[in-house]
Amino acid sequence: MKIKFKSQPYQTAAVEAVVDCFEGQPNTAAQVYRIDPGVRAQMRSDEDGFRNADIAMPVAQVLENIRKVQQRQNLPLSESLTHFVDQNGRTKPASYKPGAAINLDIEMETGTGKTYCYIKSIFEMNKRYGWSKFIIMVPSIAIREGVAKSLEMTAEHFVESYGKKARFFIYNSKRLHELESFSSDAGINVMVINVQAFNASGADNRRIYEELDDFQSRKPIDVIAKNRPILILDEPQKMEGTATQNALPKFNPLFILRYSATHKTTHSKVHRLDAVDAFSQKLVKKIEVRGIQAKGLTGTNAYLYLEGIQISKSDPVARVEMEVKTNSGIKRVLRKVEKGRNLFDLSKGLDQYLDFVVSDIDARVDEVHFTNGAVLKAGEANGDITERDIRRIQIRETISAHFEREKQLFDKGIKVLSLFFIDEVAKYRDYDAEDEKGEYARVFEEEYEALKAEYLGELPLEDEAYRKHLDSIDVGATHNGYFSIDKKGKLVDPKVKARGEFAGLTDDVSAYDLILKDKERLLSFEEPTRFIFSHSALREGWDNPNVFVMCMLKHSDNTISRRQEVGRGLRISVNKNGDRMDHAATVHDVNVLTVVASESYKDFVGGLQKEIAENLSERPRQANAEYFEGKSITVNGSETTVSKDMAKRIERYLVKNDYIDDNDGITQAYHDAREAGTLASLPDELLDQQEQILQLIDTVFNGSQLEGMVGDGRKPKAIPRNKNFEKKEFQELWQRINRKAVYQVEFDSQDLIKRCINALDSNLFVSPLQYVVTEGKLSDELTEAQLRSGAAFKQSGIRSEKSSSAHSLVSYDVIGKLAEGADLTRGTIGKILTGMSAAKFSTFQANPEQFISEASRIIKEQKATTVIEHLTYDATADRYDTDIFPATQSGTDLTQAVGKLRNHIYDYAVVESGVERKFVEDLDTSKEIVVYSKLPQGFLIPTPVGDYNPDWAIAFKEKAVQHIYFVAETKGSQPSLKFRELEREKIKCARKFFAEIANSVPNDRVKYDVVSDFSELMSAVRGA
Known part of the structure; x- marks a missing residue:
C-alpha cells in the first residue's frame, strides 16, 4: 500500500504564514555564481553554481509583512527583527544587514504534519519567489532518516501539485559530489543534515570546515554558504547548544525557519497550531489512559486487581484477577465477578479472601464495593505486588x-x-x-x-x-x-x-x-x-x-x-x-x-x-478589553480589527454574564454554556460578528480546555442491545424510515449565472495590493569596500501605499481557477465574469489572489442555494441492514451517557449536551412513547452539501398519538456560523427526503421535524 497525501486547509495556512512574510519579493530565477574550482584545479574549466536571490525588500517591509501575518492569527506582534546574527554568532540589531538571517518560528503540534508543511513551503517559495536552495537541519540521525523518508513518500504528491520534483540528499562528508550537484543544479535542491555532522569533534565531522584534497582544496562549508540557503530547523529546541548556534551563521542562510511543537527560545512566531488547537480541530487522535497503580486495601493483604467492568444484559460484571487454589498450587487468574459473589468461595478457600463479598458494582465510576467496606477501583492492584x-x-x-x-x-x-x-x-x-x-x-x-x-x-x-x-x-x-x-x-x-x-x-x-x-x-x-x-x-x-x-x-x-x-x-x-x-x-x-x-x-x-x-505560555490568560482591542476578525469576508469601543462592549458582556472571574479569567460557566448552546446573546451591535467574537474569546486559555483532550481508557464500555429493539413498534418504525434514495438536480443555468452576477456585484470586496517606496542617498564618504558590498547608498525613508497600479507579477488563469473551485464549466464561469460590472471585475488586477478566493466562495454559496432549491429525491429499493444497530455498541463512555434507560433500544444513550440529556430523560419517562433510539452514524441521507445523520427515531403509542414520529435535531451545542448554515441546508434536504418517503407509502405516518425539547416535540406531534 501507499499512504496518500492531500492538501489540508490547516497545513495550507501554515505554509501561507511563512510564504506571506516575503510578500513583494520578486520572482527571480536562481542567481548564477562562479564555483571556485580550488587551488589545485586551476586548469579545470570554471563551473557555474546557482544560489538563492537575496531578499529584495528592506528590513522594515519584511517586518511589516511579518506583523500582518501575526495579526491575522492574533499572535504577539514582533516589535523588531532583533534576531539577526553575524558570522561569529553574535546578535545584531535590526539595522544590521550583512550576513544577517531572519528567524521565524512555526509552532505545530506533534502529529499534525509539520514535515509535510515545510516540504510544501519549499515548493511554494520556489513557485512564488524562485528560491531553490534549502537545508533541512535536524538534531539526530533518527529524525534525519524520517525526513528523508517523507521527502521520498511525498515526491509524487508534489509533482501533481507543482509539476516538478525536488532533488534531495543526506549530507555525507565522504560523498561530496552530492554537494557539488546541490550547488550546480538550477532546480529545487534540498540537503538534509544532522547537526552532529558539523558541530561534533570527530574527524568526519570536522571535514566540513577543512580544505579537502578530494573536493578541489575547498571547504564544504564555503560551497554551502555561497548558495545562500534557506535553513529549516526541525525540532530547534534540541539544537540550542553553543556549538550549534555558533555554527549556523557559517551556512550564510538567507533566513531560518524553525518548526517545533515545543519552542524553548522564541523568535518571530508567524504560525501557531498548539495542542488545544489540534485537538479542538480534530487534527490528532484523542488520548485515553489506562493507569495501573499498586494500592493496599485497608486491613488486608488479599491480592486483587480490577481490570474493568463489563455491561451485560442484566447487571454489570467485574473482571477481577485474584489468587485461586489449584492442584498444582496457588495461581493468579482472571475471574468474572457479579454482585453478591463471595471471593472466599471463588478462591477455593483462601483465608485472605474471608469477608470479601461483592456488595455493588458501579459501572459509571468503575468501582467494586465489598461488604467489609473495601473499595477496588479499575486499574488498582492490591496485596503482594512486585514490579x-x-x-x-x-x-x-x-x-x-x-x-x-x-x-x-x-x-x-x-x-x-x-x-x-x-x-x-x-x-x-x-x-x-x-x-x-x-x-x-x-x-x-x-x-x-x-x-x-x-x-x-x-x-x-x-x-x-x-x-x-x-x-x-x-x-x-x-x-x-x-x-x-x-x-x-x-x-x-x-x-x-x-x-x-x-x-x-x-x-x-x-x-x-x-x-x-x-x-x-x-x-x-x-x-x-x-x-x-x-x-x-x-x-x-x-x-x-x-x-x-x-x-x-x-x-x-x-x-x-x-x-x-x-x-x-x-x-x-x-x-x-x-x-x-x-x-x-x-x-x-x-x-x-x-x-x-x-x-x-x-x-x-x-x-x-x-x-x-x-507549552501554552503564549496563550492569553485574561479576557479583557486590553486583550481584545486590535485583534483581527473577519467580517463579510474582509479582515478588520476590534476597535477600542467594541473591546469594551465584549468585556462588559463577559462581566455581566459572569463569564470571567475577578482576574479576568474565563469561568467554567462560559465553557458549560458554550457547550450546551445556552450562551447569553451578545449585544445587538455585536451580533453580526458573534461567531468571530466567540472564537476570539475561545483563544483565552482555561485549564478546562485540557480536560476533554485526555480520557480514562477504562471508561468506554461495550453496551449490548436490549429487548426494546425487537418490539413491533420499533421494527415497524425502522421499516418505514429505512429507505435509501438518490437525489437529482435540474435547474436553469441562466438562473444560476444571474444569481452569481448579482451576488458578486453586491458582495465581492477586494483589497488592492500595496507597493513600497524606499528612499536612499549616496554616502558622503565612499570607500571601495562600500561599492563592492552594495552599501554605497544609505536608506533614508520608506513608505507603503495602496494603488491600482500595483499588480501581481504572476499570471493567472482566472476562469480555470474559478471553474475548478466551484466545480462549474469554464463556459459558465466565463458568462458570470462577463456579466459582472466593469468596476467590480477590474478589482481582479488590484489583487488577483484575493479576487479568485472571494469570488470562488460567493459562487459556491450561490450554487449550493440553487441546487438545494431544485433538489428532488427518488426512493430506491435499497435498504440498510439491521446491523446498522450493532448487537453491541463498543466504546461507550458512560460518564457521557444517560441510563439505565427503560424505552431506548440500549440501556444507555450517549448525549452531547445538557439539552440532549434532558430530552432523553423526558423520552424515557413519557407515557406516550413505546420505544426510541438515537440513530446510528451509518444512517445517512445524501445531500449536495454532505451526508446528513438525523438524531432520533421515536415510536409513539397508538392510543396516545396517531403517528409514528421521527425527529431530526436536538443538539444544543453552539457550532460555528458556517456549520449552522451547513446544517440548515442539510435539514432542507432532509425535509424533501422524508416528504418523498411519505409520498411513496400510502397513509404513511412518519413525520420529520426539528425540535429543541420534549414539549416542542409533543406540540409538533399533536399539531400534525
Missing part, C-alpha cells in the same frame, strides 16, 4: 486494548498497531536463553494466547471475518522489535547520548531502519506484525499513523516527557488504501490513542496536562 506483576498487568492491558480497537476498526480496513517502550533489549530478546526470548516476550506470548482464546469465545457470529483474521495470526509472528542491529544481526541497545544538547537521542541509523523504511508495509494486513517493542530513547523522529495503543514498560525518568511519549501515536490513522481517516463527524470515534501507564490515571493525566499547559 514484575505490574509489567505483566500492563502487557495484558495492552493486548486487551488492542483487541478491542482491532475489532472496532477491522471492518473499516484499518490495521491496528500497538507499541511497547522498554529500557533494554535483554528484556525482549535474550540471546543466552534457548528460545532467545526475553522476559517481556515470554509474558506477551502467554498473555496473548490466553486473551485471544477468551476473546474468540466471546465474539458474536456476525464477526466471523474478524474471527478468521485473528485466528490466522501466529503469536510468534505478530510481535517484533525495533532496535539497533550489530554486525552479527543481533538486536542491541542503541547508543544514546548521555549528556549535552543531544542527551537521550541516538546516532545509530540501524535502530530505525525497519520502522522508517518499511512504514507502509507495517500498515498492510498481509504483514503479521501488530505489536512493536522498541527502545524508550525513540522520541522525535518517527511515528506511525496506526499506533493505537502505547505501553510504557520502563522506569519513569526525566529525559522523556509524557508528551513526547504520546506524540509517537497522535497522527491520524490511514486505512488499507492509504486514505486518512479524518472525516470530521467520526474522526474521534476512530482515532483514539490508548496509553497504558505504570502509574495511576490521575497522576499520568495530571502530569501530561501540566506539560501541555507549560
Whole structure:
C-alpha cells in the first residue's frame, strides 16, 4: 500500500504564514555564481553554481509583512527583527544587514504534519519567489532518516501539485559530489543534515570546515554558504547548544525557519497550531489512559486487581484477577465477578479472601464495593505486588486494548498497531536463553494466547471475518522489535547520548531502519506484525499513523516527557488504501490513542496536562478589553480589527454574564454554556460578528480546555442491545424510515449565472495590493569596500501605499481557477465574469489572489442555494441492514451517557449536551412513547452539501398519538456560523427526503421535524 497525501486547509495556512512574510519579493530565477574550482584545479574549466536571490525588500517591509501575518492569527506582534546574527554568532540589531538571517518560528503540534508543511513551503517559495536552495537541519540521525523518508513518500504528491520534483540528499562528508550537484543544479535542491555532522569533534565531522584534497582544496562549508540557503530547523529546541548556534551563521542562510511543537527560545512566531488547537480541530487522535497503580486495601493483604467492568444484559460484571487454589498450587487468574459473589468461595478457600463479598458494582465510576467496606477501583492492584506483576498487568492491558480497537476498526480496513517502550533489549530478546526470548516476550506470548482464546469465545457470529483474521495470526509472528542491529544481526541497545544538547537521542541509523523504511508495509494486513517493542530513547523522529495503543514498560525518568511519549501515536490513522481517516463527524470515534501507564490515571493525566499547559505560555490568560482591542476578525469576508469601543462592549458582556472571574479569567460557566448552546446573546451591535467574537474569546486559555483532550481508557464500555429493539413498534418504525434514495438536480443555468452576477456585484470586496517606496542617498564618504558590498547608498525613508497600479507579477488563469473551485464549466464561469460590472471585475488586477478566493466562495454559496432549491429525491429499493444497530455498541463512555434507560433500544444513550440529556430523560419517562433510539452514524441521507445523520427515531403509542414520529435535531451545542448554515441546508434536504418517503407509502405516518425539547416535540406531534 501507499499512504496518500492531500492538501489540508490547516497545513495550507501554515505554509501561507511563512510564504506571506516575503510578500513583494520578486520572482527571480536562481542567481548564477562562479564555483571556485580550488587551488589545485586551476586548469579545470570554471563551473557555474546557482544560489538563492537575496531578499529584495528592506528590513522594515519584511517586518511589516511579518506583523500582518501575526495579526491575522492574533499572535504577539514582533516589535523588531532583533534576531539577526553575524558570522561569529553574535546578535545584531535590526539595522544590521550583512550576513544577517531572519528567524521565524512555526509552532505545530506533534502529529499534525509539520514535515509535510515545510516540504510544501519549499515548493511554494520556489513557485512564488524562485528560491531553490534549502537545508533541512535536524538534531539526530533518527529524525534525519524520517525526513528523508517523507521527502521520498511525498515526491509524487508534489509533482501533481507543482509539476516538478525536488532533488534531495543526506549530507555525507565522504560523498561530496552530492554537494557539488546541490550547488550546480538550477532546480529545487534540498540537503538534509544532522547537526552532529558539523558541530561534533570527530574527524568526519570536522571535514566540513577543512580544505579537502578530494573536493578541489575547498571547504564544504564555503560551497554551502555561497548558495545562500534557506535553513529549516526541525525540532530547534534540541539544537540550542553553543556549538550549534555558533555554527549556523557559517551556512550564510538567507533566513531560518524553525518548526517545533515545543519552542524553548522564541523568535518571530508567524504560525501557531498548539495542542488545544489540534485537538479542538480534530487534527490528532484523542488520548485515553489506562493507569495501573499498586494500592493496599485497608486491613488486608488479599491480592486483587480490577481490570474493568463489563455491561451485560442484566447487571454489570467485574473482571477481577485474584489468587485461586489449584492442584498444582496457588495461581493468579482472571475471574468474572457479579454482585453478591463471595471471593472466599471463588478462591477455593483462601483465608485472605474471608469477608470479601461483592456488595455493588458501579459501572459509571468503575468501582467494586465489598461488604467489609473495601473499595477496588479499575486499574488498582492490591496485596503482594512486585514490579514484575505490574509489567505483566500492563502487557495484558495492552493486548486487551488492542483487541478491542482491532475489532472496532477491522471492518473499516484499518490495521491496528500497538507499541511497547522498554529500557533494554535483554528484556525482549535474550540471546543466552534457548528460545532467545526475553522476559517481556515470554509474558506477551502467554498473555496473548490466553486473551485471544477468551476473546474468540466471546465474539458474536456476525464477526466471523474478524474471527478468521485473528485466528490466522501466529503469536510468534505478530510481535517484533525495533532496535539497533550489530554486525552479527543481533538486536542491541542503541547508543544514546548521555549528556549535552543531544542527551537521550541516538546516532545509530540501524535502530530505525525497519520502522522508517518499511512504514507502509507495517500498515498492510498481509504483514503479521501488530505489536512493536522498541527502545524508550525513540522520541522525535518517527511515528506511525496506526499506533493505537502505547505501553510504557520502563522506569519513569526525566529525559522523556509524557508528551513526547504520546506524540509517537497522535497522527491520524490511514486505512488499507492509504486514505486518512479524518472525516470530521467520526474522526474521534476512530482515532483514539490508548496509553497504558505504570502509574495511576490521575497522576499520568495530571502530569501530561501540566506539560501541555507549560507549552501554552503564549496563550492569553485574561479576557479583557486590553486583550481584545486590535485583534483581527473577519467580517463579510474582509479582515478588520476590534476597535477600542467594541473591546469594551465584549468585556462588559463577559462581566455581566459572569463569564470571567475577578482576574479576568474565563469561568467554567462560559465553557458549560458554550457547550450546551445556552450562551447569553451578545449585544445587538455585536451580533453580526458573534461567531468571530466567540472564537476570539475561545483563544483565552482555561485549564478546562485540557480536560476533554485526555480520557480514562477504562471508561468506554461495550453496551449490548436490549429487548426494546425487537418490539413491533420499533421494527415497524425502522421499516418505514429505512429507505435509501438518490437525489437529482435540474435547474436553469441562466438562473444560476444571474444569481452569481448579482451576488458578486453586491458582495465581492477586494483589497488592492500595496507597493513600497524606499528612499536612499549616496554616502558622503565612499570607500571601495562600500561599492563592492552594495552599501554605497544609505536608506533614508520608506513608505507603503495602496494603488491600482500595483499588480501581481504572476499570471493567472482566472476562469480555470474559478471553474475548478466551484466545480462549474469554464463556459459558465466565463458568462458570470462577463456579466459582472466593469468596476467590480477590474478589482481582479488590484489583487488577483484575493479576487479568485472571494469570488470562488460567493459562487459556491450561490450554487449550493440553487441546487438545494431544485433538489428532488427518488426512493430506491435499497435498504440498510439491521446491523446498522450493532448487537453491541463498543466504546461507550458512560460518564457521557444517560441510563439505565427503560424505552431506548440500549440501556444507555450517549448525549452531547445538557439539552440532549434532558430530552432523553423526558423520552424515557413519557407515557406516550413505546420505544426510541438515537440513530446510528451509518444512517445517512445524501445531500449536495454532505451526508446528513438525523438524531432520533421515536415510536409513539397508538392510543396516545396517531403517528409514528421521527425527529431530526436536538443538539444544543453552539457550532460555528458556517456549520449552522451547513446544517440548515442539510435539514432542507432532509425535509424533501422524508416528504418523498411519505409520498411513496400510502397513509404513511412518519413525520420529520426539528425540535429543541420534549414539549416542542409533543406540540409538533399533536399539531400534525
